[in-house]
Amino acid sequence: MRDTRESRLLLVLLVAIAFALITVDIRGGEDSPVDGARQAAATVFGPVENGVAGVVDPVGNAVSAVRASGDRHDRIARLEHENARLKAELGSGERNRSKARQLDKMLRTAGAGQYGIKGAQVIAIGAAQGFSWTVTIDAGAHDGIKRDMTVLNGDGLVGRITTVGPDSATVLLASDPDFTVGTRMEGNDELGFAAGGGDRPLRVQLLNGKARVKKGERLVTFGSQSDKPFVPGVPVGTVVRVDPSGGDLTRTVYVKPFVTFTKLDVVGVVVEAPRKDPRDKVLPPAPKTKPTPTVTVTVTPGANPPDGQAQDNGRAQNDGQDAQAPDGADRQPQQQ
Known part of the structure; x- marks a missing residue:
């Protein structure tokens, strides 16, 4: 439109x-x-x-x-x-x-x-490209941490303090190849020096080449002068292998550590040493060995042996009598 x-x-x-x-x-x-x-x-x-x-x-x-x-x-x-x-x-x-x-x-x-400890937590591990086994903890100089202090956890010896910062510190683990600690055998008091083996057992050189050591025996730290870097009595590990004694001045044993170094979390730094050596008091109760069952056979006097066994015993007795008869001696003829 x-x-x-x-x-x-x-x-x-x-x-x-x-x-x-x-x-x-x-x-x-x-x-x-x-x-x-x-x-x-x-x-x-x-x-x-x-x-x-x-x-x-x-x-x-x-x-x-x-x-x-x-x-x-x-x-x-x-x-x-x-x-x-x-x-x-x-x-x-x-x-x-x-x-x-x-x-x-x-x-x-x-x-x-009787250790005075300062609790800490693992917050870092050593560099992967490095050859040292170390961890970093969240306690340092402000917490009273000093170099060459013993570090432990609920299982036993972890290592020692090597570097201290204001709020953190570095721990050289007992598994490090450069780590060395004096040890003492539980019970027999044989002394030695344990060296770290990385992911393998600790290698312990006993000072007594003729020391009697067997698998399953345990070790603790011997302690250092002025308790640095190690306090005495801290559990180290259990013997897993003993090298044969070859007449050397020392004897080598291999020890599995009580501590699992790949699962470290809560640790304690010993800031105060015990007044007295605890010796073996810190070790957990020794595992009980199971008795080996034995079989004992009891012979009942006067028991009738089976027929076959009686005949065999009779032949054995006759043979014994014949063997005892001297040469040329008259034997009684058997009655028909």
């Missing part, structure tokens, strides 16, 4: 009629005179509206689904975060329980030896 004067007048007329009908419909309520026309229009255009709604509804549903999926994604993310937090709390709880067990065991060891 072209924009002419007539078309403008027609448009104004239609708008005026529409307003008039709306006014009449509102005032009439349910009895509106245009209600019949409205119902007729609904009958005609209703199916068309439903069809259009059927086409448009999936789009609306898709939009709603996208919005809902975003909400679900946020909810899943919150749940995953909450699960991670709960797992972390459970892990930290088990971690705390493990540390508590280690600390309790170490305190019992320190109490048995």
